[in-house]
Amino acid sequence: AQKVTQTQTSISVVEKTTVTMDCVYETRDSSYFLFWYKQTASGEIVFLIRQDSYKKENATVGHYSLNFQKPKSSIGLIITATQIEDSAVYFCAMREGRNNYAQGLTFGLGTRVSVFP
């Protein structure tokens, strides 16, 4: 069975600095997708970035980037030049199988990030 673990409950950072949060996953599948989402204070869940297991390059979108360490089953999220609006709960999620269409995601418990001026 797949499992996603986020051990950091909360992180506080100063605006304009970099924040890194960890996520480890368990899967028996050789092919899978990893995602990061954020949930804002209003409850909205927003997709941020995806890593495909078969790709060696770390994904980057805007000021979000990933640190994919496949041998360690680890997918860290890095947010550079943080802004107050980046304050949210960040969730790591996984979906097994490249061809498993319409399969649900398995989520971690989330990491609350607070960005202060």
Place this chain on the structure above:
Amino acid sequence: DPKIIQKPKYLVAVTGSEKILICEQYLGHNAMYWYRQSAKKPLEFMFSYSYQKLMDNQTASSRFQPQSSKKNHLDLQITALKPDDSATYFCASSQDPPEQYFGPGTRLTVL
């Protein structure tokens, strides 16, 4: 304009009653999902549908029944409501690439 609509935003029900949560997506996606988020628990996947067919069911209770009248609709009927059913229910959709996009949620409170 919102791409995924969930109705209602808030819902209060009494124990033992039945409610229907509505979801419509206008992203042109073929797959739709329901998730539940309750306090101190991760987002839990419940169901997935594609072209109005059930693809995956991770909900043990038959009290939860998805209903799809159109490709872009996936409602969730909950019967014999219990206080433990209190949670925020999120609808999501996806196509290819596989990332799922979430609706604003329906917050259900069962008294």
